[in-house]
Amino acid sequence: MSNTNNQIQVGGIILCGGESLRMNYPKVLLPLGQELMLQRVIRIVSEVVSPVIIVASRDQELPEIPDSIRVVYDVNPGAGPLPAIALGLRELERDCQAAFVSACDTPLIHKDMIQAILSKLAEHDLAMVREGQWYHPLAAVYRTSLVETIEEMLAARIQRPIDLAERVNSAFLDVEELRSIDPQLHGLRNINTREQYFELLRETGLEATTRVPFDR
Numbered sequence: 001m002s003n004t005n006n007q008i009q010v011g012g013i014i015l016c017g018g019e020s021l022r023m024n025y026p027k028v029l030l031p032l033g034q035e036l037m038l039q040r041v042i043r044i045v046s047e048v049v050s051p052v053i054i055v056a057s058r059d060q061e062l063p064e065i066p067d068s069i070r071v072v073y074d075v076n077p078g079a080g081p082l083p084a085i086a087l088g089l090r091e092l093e094r095d096c097q098a099a100f101v102s103a104c105d106t107p108l109i110h111k112d113m114i115q116a117i118l119s120k121l122a123e124h125d126l127a128m129v130r131e132g133q134w135y136h137p138l139a140a141v142y143r144t145s146l147v148e149t150i151e152e153m154l155a156a157r158i159q160r161p162i163d164l165a166e167r168v169n170s171a172f173l174d175v176e177e178l179r180s181i182d183p184q185l186h187g188l189r190n191i192n193t194r195e196q197y198f199e200l201l202r203e204t205g206l207e208a209t210t211r212v213p214f215d216r
């Protein structure tokens with residue numbers, strides 16, 4: 001397992017405190033074969049970085065997760081990704097110089113994509129996937145030293161991760177570059193609706209081994 005980037009320690013932060021409104025079912029608990037969605041994302045992210053922490057909402061149900069995975073809870077539930085990222089960076093700052101940040105709803109995330117993002121960091125403060133005019137702040141690596149800047153932004157009610165990317169020394173991994181290792185960009189595909197979930201089960205062949213918790 002490699003968890004360093006130019007000799008720095010890189011941890012992982014998985015955000016899972018969203019409301020899952022479009023799914024109308026907790027995404028972290030969605031079965032995918034023998035695993036639940038969050039268990040799968042934890043497994044894959046943990047293959048590349050360590051330690052891995054979860055940022056959750058205090059009242060949400062979580063699946064069983066390995067003892068090595070710490071869970072921290074949103075201070076203001078539903079405040080969105082940037083406060084959750086700040087919380088995760090604070091939690092990791094003693095052990096790590098940077099953290100790979102992921103959503104919990106990108107089940108096809110893979111090792112090669114995470115490593116490609118980490119390799120963009122070099123001397124930058126942040127490395128993020130860019131898709132045309134869109135950015136993927138939850139497919140990105142952030143230095144833990146950014147936490148003060150993020151907290152200042154939040155205090156000024158600036159909440160968009162892209163505003164952070166524009167303020168600091170950022171590197172971008174263009175999706176076209178990513179296509180050389182992941183032509184369909186599976187690693188970025190997020191599952192928000194039941195339709196997308198069923199499509200995923202069909203396309204991956206997981207349908208046969210998955211006990212779906214709601215009617216089709």
Ligand SMILES: Nc1nc2c(ncn2[C@@H]2O[C@H](COP(=O)(O)OP(=O)(O)OP(=O)(O)O)[C@@H](O)[C@H]2O)c(=O)[nH]1
Nearest residue numbers: 016017018019020021022055078079080084103104
């Ligand atoms: N800890 C934490 N995670 C969040 C928060 N908001 C979103 N996330 C996570 O960020 C990722 C992307 O979230 P969205 O795509 O907006 O999904 P969502 O909020 O879960 O679902 P919708 O309610 O359908 O929008 C998911 O992994 C969410 O769990 C938050 O306020 N706190």
